Amino acid sequence: MLKPTIFVDLDLPKAVLNYLAEHCSVDAWTEEDTVPREELHTRLAPAEGYLTGGRRIDESLLEAAPNLKVVSSVSVGYNHFDIDAMKRHDVTGTHTPEVLDETVADLVFALMLGSARRVAELDQYVRDGRWKRGDDGVLFGLDVHHATVGIIGMGRIGEAVARRAAHGFGMKVNYHNRSRKPEAEAKYGASYMELDELLAASDFVVMLTPLTNETKSLIGRREFRLMKSSAIFINASRGATVDEPALIEALQDGTIHAAGLDVFQQEPLPADHPLLTLPNVLLLPHIGSATEKTRDAMAMLAARNLVAVLQGEEPPHRVPEFKV
Ligand SMILES: NC(=O)c1ccc[n+]([C@@H]2O[C@H](COP(=O)([O-])OP(=O)(O)OC[C@H]3O[C@@H](n4cnc5c(N)ncnc54)[C@H](O)[C@@H]3O)[C@@H](O)[C@H]2O)c1
Numbered sequence: 218m219l220k221p222t223i224f225v226d227l228d229l230p231k232a233v234l235n236y237l238a239e240h241c242s243v244d245a246w247t248e249e250d251t252v253p254r255e256e257l258h259t260r261l262a263p264a265e266g267y268l269t270g271g272r273r274i275d276e277s278l279l280e281a282a283p284n285l286k287v288v289s290s291v292s293v294g295y296n297h298f299d300i301d302a303m304k305r306h307d308v309t310g311t312h313t314p315e316v317l318d319e320t321v322a323d324l325v326f327a328l329m330l331g332s333a334r335r336v337a338e339l340d341q342y343v344r345d346g347r348w349k350r351g352d353d354g355v356l357f358g359l360d361v362h363h364a365t366v367g368i369i370g371m372g373r374i375g376e377a378v379a380r381r382a383a384h385g386f387g388m389k390v391n392y393h394n395r396s397r398k399p400e401a402e403a404k405y406g407a408s409y410m411e412l413d414e415l416l417a418a419s420d421f422v423v424m425l426t427p428l429t430n431e432t433k434s435l436i437g438r439r440e441f442r443l444m445k446s447s448a449i450f451i452n453a454s455r456g457a458t459v460d461e462p463a464l465i466e467a468l469q470d471g472t473i474h475a476a477g478l479d480v481f482q483q484e485p486l487p488a489d490h491p492l493l494t495l496p497n498v499l500l501l502p503h504i505g506s507a508t509e510k511t512r513d514a515m516a517m518l519a520a521r522n523l524v525a526v527l528q529g530e531e532p533p534h535r536v537p538e539f540k541v
């Protein structure tokens with residue numbers, strides 16, 4: 218039987234490429250730079266499947282890909298999918314939840330600990346030769362253990378953060394979510410709060426919702442003003458869930474103490490971005506799930522999702538909006 222053609226524009230582990238090649242005729246983009254739009258459209262023309270990362274899937278891409286049946290994203294977030302356009306073109310979307318939860322939760326803790334204890338800033342302090350006896354007071358940070366964390370978006374990753382917070386660090390866990398989660402309340406002693414109440418009560422505010430119309434700029438100037446002046450804001454969701462100019466203002470004028478960010482409105486962060494000038498923000502290049510083991514697992518899951526759809530089976534993780 219003729220194998221369906223698929224286009225892949227990510228560097229994939231050999232085992233994943235082998236698995237795909239067993240079931241599909243694979244056209245892979247092997248250049249280091251992102252595939253240019255025109256070239257992408259050409260390569261997608263014969264493709265029934267597209268395996269990618271955060272590439273925007275919009276009307277013009279779909280028009281260029283008349284044979285496409287499935288876009289399989291190597292990510293849990295799928296805000297780069299234009300769901301309505303995909304439905305119009307009868308293209309389904311899949312994603313890679315669960316396999317990355319613990320790795321992303323580790324990174325949230327790296328941001329919390331790194332911001333609270335000023336890890337990057339003080340590493341630079343030592344390297345610059347500024348460390349001298351008697352400077353202890355200048356080196357103080359804030360405690361993470363037994364502090365209060367407020368998790369906005371108590372989903373799969375939110376729960377992995379709550380578990381670390383409650384059971385590893387003796388923290389009080391507050392959460393805000395679309396719906397209450399009684400099981401999480403029991404497991405982590407977590408308290409459900411409305412957003413404003415959570416912002417006012419938390420030492421660490423951790424953003425972990427997907428980016429949707431409702432969560433776009435959910436945290437802005439008003440929300441920062443509700444936080445404690447000692448609060449540390451962590452964003453590991455998507456940059457656009459936060460009003461970035463308002464965050465910069467809050468960090469500059471002391472409305473909040475510090476921030477730890479893995480995601481930004483524009484990625485990569487431009488070299489002249491104002492966040493780069495602030496000492497009280499820890500900046501990471503969107504590495505929430507970036508360990509070899511986890512990225513390999515995500516890639517294999519994305520491949521299984523794609524092959525399942527092309528074989529007419531229900532994939533392990535179809536994006537909820539496409540479920541019938
Ligand atoms: N930094 C990274 O590298 C990285 C890695 C993985 C995921 N993410 C981001 O984290 C997000 C969450 O992933 P997940 O697997 O935990 O998703 P999930 O769907 O399991 O959890 C999201 C939670 O947010 C809640 N939510 C949605 N809209 C809300 C709203 N308006 N107000 C309050 N709560 C709301 C949902 O009810 C759900 O419980 C992803 O969508 C992605 O954007 C980032």
Ligand SMILES: O=C(O)[C@H](O)CO
Binds near residue numbers: 291292293317505
């Ligand atoms: O959503 C995800 O899985 C990560 O942010 C990687 O894009």
